[in-house]
Amino acid sequence: MKFRFSTFLTTVFSSFLAFLGFSSCDNDNGSETSMMYGSPYGEFKFSGLVTDEEGNPIKDARVIVRTHNDYEGNFFMLDSDTVATNASGEYKGERDTWAHEARIVCQDPKGDFLPDSTVVALDYKKDRNEAWYMGTANVTTNFTLKKDPKGEDK
Secondary structure, three states: OHHHHHHHHHHHHHHHHHHHHHHOOEOOOOOEOOOOOOOOEEEEEEEEEEEEOOOOEOOOOEEEEEEEEEEOOEEEEEEEEEEEOOOOOEEEEEEEEOOOEEEEEEEOOOOOEOOEEEEEEOOOEOOOOOOOEEEEEEEEOOEEEOEOHHHHHO
């Protein structure tokens, strides 16, 4: 008798919990809510111009783009990308990311100029309607590198 009553209670409570689980998936208007899994992402496009103090383009300057986030006060880097400037001093690149900030560092591999860097906020503009897609962030950062006084001794 005790076993039958226990089995009966287990069946009743299991049915009740199952009913609660199904009813929790309803919206206020009675339609079902679809559950989605994934990670947010956006397109990050970066470009710019690297010149010296006289306005001359610097060819083959190294531009390092490091995307990062600040999660609950803990800073962490997500990824890094390096591009080089062309003969006109221009650089550009793009990548998928979910970062909200990027540090852009410009270096002269020959050592004639001092490095420079800046931190930019990524402001995503949504250009298509996809569930996890944050949009596209376009950043243009120009650098004017100063002559390295140590580099003149070469």
